[in-house]
Amino acid sequence: MDETTTPPPLDELLGGMQVVALPLHTRFRGQDTRELALFEGPAGWTEFSPFIEYGDHEAAAWLRAAIDFGWAPAPASAPVPASAPASVPTRTSIPVNATLPAVAPERVEEVLAHYDGCRTVKVKVAERRQTLDDDVARVQRVRELVGAEGRIRLDANGAWNLDEAEHAVHRLAEFDLEYLEQPCASVDELAELRRRIRYLGIPVAADESVRKADDPLAVARAGAADLLVVKAQPLGGVRRAAALVAEAGLPAVVSSALESSVGIAMGAHLAAALPELPYDCGLATVDLFTGDVAAPGRSLVPRGGSIPVERPEVDPAQLERWKAAPERERWWRDRVERVHALLR
Numbered sequence: 001m002d003e004t005t006t007p008p009p010l011d012e013l014l015g016g017m018q019v020v021a022l023p024l025h026t027r028f029r030g031q032d033t034r035e036l037a038l039f040e041g042p043a044g045w046t047e048f049s050p051f052i053e054y055g056d057h058e059a060a061a062w063l064r065a066a067i068d069f070g071w072a073p074a075p076a077s078a079p080v081p082a083s084a085p086a087s088v089p090t091r092t093s094i095p096v097n098a099t100l101p102a103v104a105p106e107r108v109e110e111v112l113a114h115y116d117g118c119r120t121v122k123v124k125v126a127e128r129r130q131t132l133d134d135d136v137a138r139v140q141r142v143r144e145l146v147g148a149e150g151r152i153r154l155d156a157n158g159a160w161n162l163d164e165a166e167h168a169v170h171r172l173a174e175f176d177l178e179y180l181e182q183p184c185a186s187v188d189e190l191a192e193l194r195r196r197i198r199y200l201g202i203p204v205a206a207d208e209s210v211r212k213a214d215d216p217l218a219v220a221r222a223g224a225a226d227l228l229v230v231k232a233q234p235l236g237g238v239r240r241a242a243a244l245v246a247e248a249g250l251p252a253v254v255s256s257a258l259e260s261s262v263g264i265a266m267g268a269h270l271a272a273a274l275p276e277l278p279y280d281c282g283l284a285t286v287d288l289f290t291g292d293v294a295a296p297g298r299s300l301v302p303r304g305g306s307i308p309v310e311r312p313e314v315d316p317a318q319l320e321r322w323k324a325a326p327e328r329e330r331w332w333r334d335r336v337e338r339v340h341a342l343l344r
Ligand SMILES: O=C(O)CCC(=O)C1=CC=C[C@@H](O)[C@@H]1C(=O)O
Pocket: 029, 097, 098, 099, 122, 155, 157, 207, 255, 256, 257, 258, 281, 282, 283, 284, 285
């Protein structure tokens, strides 16, 4: 636990907990609905949303992050660790990318229309039960739509082996790629792929090798990535993630964990605190939902390609509208109780 944020008692956490199930307009990560828990702490609303299949040990970092964002004292009075950059935001808005699930080319235009003014598109590739031809058709359609000035990055979620990744890059390089996110699963494979495709000049980004690793700095130390994708919740919160970026010494892209506007605000505060932000951030994913917990018109969705660095006001009517079923709420209460016990 960050020494500045002692976990509140369990009763205090559970007392104000709200569990919602937000529908997605397009299937993402094999899911049509995103379940998440919200708490209202003294510093404001905060989110705890490890994916359903994650175990308690992995979920502990997500709870630390939620507590840090909802219970940390105001930045001005907080004694932050020397290794962490100031948590006072240095930016007031964050440029963001559109996130395109692995849809058929016919649907690309409709999905991208949700993202107002985004010049960068992250395209999901290497989806199960799809082929490289499907990826090529999707990326080709994106390039047609964004024009020569648009930026295209790909995310394979570690699904390719080394040779598949090398082959895929050869097929997809003609579409002028900004970077390749987690093309292979292991740090060794990333390092070797990076060596093999260096002549193409396409950077390799690490995502799962940071957020799901026992040692999130190992990929940077191994020289296996050109940049890191960092997510506030899995890395234990804004301050811990910012300290990790500083220690890694690599450029970073802040990305969402498919959160409501409350969790996205946590990501926006992380992006605002980083000294350098050379890439658009993956924080536009509220646009993948058909509902949110913020009041209508107040969601953290891009306007003109950016989101503001602010805590959205949570709307009781939206909490009621998207309230999870009672058995799912019980499931989340049990989870919070178990994970809270791990923090002590
Ligand atoms: O980075 C983005 O553009 C959006 C966020 C995003 O892609 C993800 C959010 C949540 C879970 C992940 O499978 C996925 C990712 O792999 O980056």
